[in-house]
Amino acid sequence: MAKVTVKVCLGTTCFVMGGNNLQELNDIIPEKYGDKVEVMGSNCLGLCSINWEYSKAPYVKVDEEVVTEATVEKVLEVIDKKLA
Amino acid sequence: MFIDVACSQKKKYNQNAYGDYFASNRFPNMNRVVAVLSDGLGSGIKANILACMTSTMLLKFMENHFDIEKSCEIIMNSLPVCKVRGISYSTFSAIDCFDDGKAKIVEEGNPDFIWIRNGEVLKPEYQTIQSKDFKNRRMKVYNIQLEKYDRIIFCSDGATQVAMGTKKYPLGLERNGLIKIILNKLEQDSEISSKNLSEYLVKQIELIAPNRELKDDTSILSIYCRDPRESLIFTGPPFHGEKDNYYAKTFMEFKGKKAISGGTTANIISRELNIPVIAKLSTNSGKLPGLSEMRGVDLVTEGILTLTKTLEYLENGKPEENAAKILMDFLLDSDVINFLVGAQMNKAHYDPNLPIEIELRKNIIKQMAKVLEEKYLKKVNVQFV
Numbered sequence: 001m002a003k004v005t006v007k008v009c010l011g012t013t014c015f016v017m018g019g020n021n022l023q024e025l026n027d028i029i030p031e032k033y034g035d036k037v038e039v040m041g042s043n044c045l046g047l048c049s050i051n052w053e054y055s056k057a058p059y060v061k062v063d064e065e066v067v068t069e070a071t072v073e074k075v076l077e078v079i080d081k082k083l084a
Numbered sequence: 085m086f087i088d089v090a091c092s093q094k095k096k097y098n099q100n101a102y103g104d105y106f107a108s109n110r111f112p113n114m115n116r117v118v119a120v121l122s123d124g125l126g127s128g129i130k131a132n133i134l135a136c137m138t139s140t141m142l143l144k145f146m147e148n149h150f151d152i153e154k155s156c157e158i159i160m161n162s163l164p165v166c167k168v169r170g171i172s173y174s175t176f177s178a179i180d181c182f183d184d185g186k187a188k189i190v191e192e193g194n195p196d197f198i199w200i201r202n203g204e205v206l207k208p209e210y211q212t213i214q215s216k217d218f219k220n221r222r223m224k225v226y227n228i229q230l231e232k233y234d235r236i237i238f239c240s241d242g243a244t245q246v247a248m249g250t251k252k253y254p255l256g257l258e259r260n261g262l263i264k265i266i267l268n269k270l271e272q273d274s275e276i277s278s279k280n281l282s283e284y285l286v287k288q289i290e291l292i293a294p295n296r297e298l299k300d301d302t303s304i305l306s307i308y309c310r311d312p313r314e315s316l317i318f319t320g321p322p323f324h325g326e327k328d329n330y331y332a333k334t335f336m337e338f339k340g341k342k343a344i345s346g347g348t349t350a351n352i353i354s355r356e357l358n359i360p361v362i363a364k365l366s367t368n369s370g371k372l373p374g375l376s377e378m379r380g381v382d383l384v385t386e387g388i389l390t391l392t393k394t395l396e397y398l399e400n401g402k403p404e405e406n407a408a409k410i411l412m413d414f415l416l417d418s419d420v421i422n423f424l425v426g427a428q429m430n431k432a433h434y435d436p437n438l439p440i441e442i443e444l445r446k447n448i449i450k451q452m453a454k455v456l457e458e459k460y461l462k463k464v465n466v467q468f469v
Contacts, residue, residue, distance in 0.1 A: 010363050010373045011347045012388050013432040016440055020373075026365040041363035043347030043376060048432035057432065 004037045004082050006075065007061040011044025014058035022058060024072055029079075037079055085183050085232050086312035086419045087117045091305040092282035094290055096127045096242070097297035103131030104240045104303040107139040109147060110461035115183035118146050121305045123194060123240040125166055125173040131301065134163055134174040146180050152190050152225065153213055160218055177238040179307065185230035192223045195244045195259055198237040199228070203270065205263055233274075234309045235281075237266060242302035243285070247292050257292055278306040312463075314340030315418035319387055320426030320445045321348050322469045331469055332356035335424065336380060343414055346387030349426060350376055372406045383414050388433065391448045398455045420463045421456060425449050427468050 006029060008022045029039040047059045047066065056068035062078045091106035103126065108119035120142045124134030138159055145155035163172035175193025189197060199206040208228050215221040230236070239262065248256035265288050269281065276284070282304040289302050316338045322331050332353045335342065344350045347363070354361040359379050366374040372393060373386035385407045393408035394415070403409035415421055425445060433442040449466055456462040 008365060010365075010386065012373075012386060012442065013430070013435075013438070015373050015386065015389065016438055016442075020371070023365050039365065041365040041374070041376075043351050043361060043363050044430075046348075046351075049430055 001036070003035070004033075004079055005061075005063055006037060006039040006079065007042040007045070008039065008070075009043075009045045009047070009057075009059045009061075010041045011048065013048040014044075017057035018071070019058035022060060022070060022072060022075070025060075025075060028072065028076070032076070033079065033083070036083065085185060085230075085309050087181050087183065088278040088308040088310055088419075089117055089119050089306070090278035090282050091119075091121065091303060092279070092286045093301065093303040094242075094286050094298055096299065096301045097293075099128045099301070101129045101132040103127040103135060103301035104242070105132065105135035105139040106303060106305060107143045109143060111147075112457055112461060112463040116181070118143060118178070118180045119305060119307070120146070120176060120178040121194065121238050121240065121303055122174050122176040123242075123301065123303070125169070125171070127301060130166065131174075134172070137163060138174040138176050142176060142178055146178055146190075152223070156190075156192065156221075156223060157215065157217055160215065160221065175240075177305070179236065179238070181230065181307070185232075185234075185309065187226075187228050187230050187236075189226040189228065189236075190223055191226075192221060195239055195241055196224075198235075198239075198259070198263055198266065200235045200237070200266065200270065201231060201233070203267060205267075230309050232309050232311070235266075235270070236307040237262075237281075237285075238303075238305040238307075239285075240301060240303040242298060242300035243289050243304060245300060246289050246298065246302065247294060248299075250294055253292070257289065262289075275310070278308045281308070282306040312419040313417065314338075314420045314422065315343065315414065316340060316422045316424060317343045317345055317415075318349055318353070318424045318426075319345040319391065319449065321346075321352055321428040323427040324469075325428075327469070328352050329356045331424065331426075338422075340420075341382045341414070341418065342380070343383040343385070343411065344378070344381055345385050345391055345411065346426075347373075347376070348430065349387065350378060350381075350384050353381075354378065372408055375407055375410065383410065385411055388442050388445060388448070391445070391452070392443055395448055395452045395455065398452065398459070415456060415462075416460060418462065421453075421465070423449050423453065423464070423466045425466060425468045 060067040060070040110117045120139045122135040122138040124131030165172045177194045181187040210224045213223045245256035247253040285304045361378045363376045376384040397403040453464040
């Protein structure tokens with residue numbers, strides 16, 4: 001099974017909108033999923049400046065799926081669905 | 085050519101104030117630097133006051149190209165008179181120097197300065213000026229032309245007279261002894277900074293002193309003509325997107341140290357030059373996003389938040405361990421700082437719903453340039469693109 005990739009946006013907007021706390025995923029994910037899921041940071045994904053998504057930061061990408069107004073719980077939920 | 089100036093000092097043993105005083109000022113826009121070292125009569129607080137008055141007054145006079153002869157008469161007439169000796173006295177060495185190497189040096193009472201080029205000590209010509217009011221006071225005035233990699237060392241007599249009266253040094257280390265130590269060090273480390281050389285020399289002098297106890301205040305003022313350390317900071321996406329490639333290349337071809345401050349800016353350079361950029365997740369970076377990595381770039385940080393914090397640290401000088409402190413150290417380690425500032429704005433930053441206010445990049449860089457110039461005497465160039 002292909003690895004799930006999680007990209008946490010660390011762009012300025014996402015960071016101030018709560019992305020700072022999402023960095024916890026760096027510890028939580030390996031503990032919970034081992035090497036089935038890879039987590040990494042990313043410079044601005046560019047999502048904050050697209051109108052239709054305006055002000056739904058912070059963003060996280062789980063594979064190609066965009067998680068808006070992301071929280072640690074929301075991201076883990078999406079990962080669980082992918083792995084199910 | 086950049087004129088690297090640094091002074092290192094040690095107090096006379098058992099004294100709680102320095103009797104030598106060093107003052108300097110740099111004028112980045114005039115490519116000019118002025119430095120003065122003064123040795124006050126006696127030691128302790130009294131000497132400190134005399135030396136401090138002399139240095140600061142002379143610095144101001146020289147900065148304003150005031151006639152040197154008149155300046156010295158004014159200073160000598162203003163110094164308080166010592167109760168014990170009935171005289172007022174302080175010696176000095178001063179240099180007014182331009183980036184093109186043109187320099188004027190004035191000495192009164194301090195040991196003759198040491199001018200080194202290619203491992204040889206030069207003997208410059210000078211003009212003697214006799215004081216009108218004070219019989220024993222004579223100034224030496226030198227007009228010299230410095231070349232790249234030249235060094236000038238000024239010292240107080242504490243340095244040349246150290247260990248005087250001992251078997252090994254009946255007359256003290258003397259100027260020739262000091263020259264020997266300097267040349268030896270330069271042979272080992274020809275590119276040593278002024279700061280490190282002056283610290284090294286003071287340490288050596290202390291080691292020569294019997295029981296490591298200095299009998300007089302000791303100062304070394306070192307001047308080194310070298311290539312400036314240049315850095316380039318690229319921050320913000322260029323206003324005209326079609327020029328991204330041009331600016332990315334310009335940035336990468338820069339010879340000095342390079343930093344990118346801005347995730348999107350880093351993405352642009354990464355895209356245009358096909359160099360991957362890796363953002364590191366870190367839970368211990370404090371309240372700022374952590375660093376990213378990019379081959380060929382010395383430092384990659386987030387933009388506005390980090391710059392805002394860096395400016396705050398530069399202004400009040402109380403940095404915490406985070407990306408902004410690393411950026412501050414990067415800036416302070418340079419002599420000439422170039423900012424390439426992209427003028428494109430990210431609308432999302434100005435959403436009133438953001439929990440903190442995000443400043444305009446342009447304003448932050450303008451303020452940062454001002455602080456770097458005025459407080460840290462750096463030469464700063466800002467280009468908006």
